[in-house]
Amino acid sequence: MIPTDPFMASSVVSKTNAMTEAPIKIMITIPTNGYFLSGLRDFTMNLVRNMTGFSEQWAFRFQSVIDELVNNAIEFGSAPGQDVKITFLSQKGKSIEIFVEDTGTGSQKKTAEQMVKWVEEHRHINPMQITSIRGRGLSSIVANWTDVLEFKNSPAGGLIVHVVKYLEKGEQL
Secondary structure (H helix, E strand, O other), rough: OOOHHHHHHOOOHHOOOOOOOOEEEEEEEEOOOHHHHHHEEEEEHHHHHHHOEOOOHHHHHHHHHHHHHHHHHHHHHOOOOOOEEEEEEOOOOOEEEEEEEOOOOOOOOOOOHHHHHHHHHHHHHHOHHOOOOOOHHHHHHHHHHEEEEEEEEEEOOOEEEEEEEEEEOOOEO
């Protein structure tokens, strides 16, 4: 199933025409409540383990990636009572993509341009120098464990974060 959304249509999966298996697309919408993160982490683990071809180590890493992306959307991008949309696109043996979209109603709404600048400014900071409980994830975990990290302003007013990880030799089962 090829996405019809213009941003998702630019995804790696959508651009790949010579596929041995059809890509898998799963969309999940959760309320802005951290209660649902545990189930989302478990879902991510099972998806990566069973449907992508990535190793167990990468399944654990993607739990952290999804945790960071969705935590940021809940904490900063979508106000209480709003939703966060998560889309997984998996091309077995090739790649996994994740899109996380907030509503832009949160306490610290940022534009795509502001996020790109923030990640670049924090990418080379030693994580051990950060003394807050949070603040390492986007620039340390997500940027280092994905091949693509990009931000787009959503037409609805929020932010869409798109990450891609290509399956490379040594990362598969």
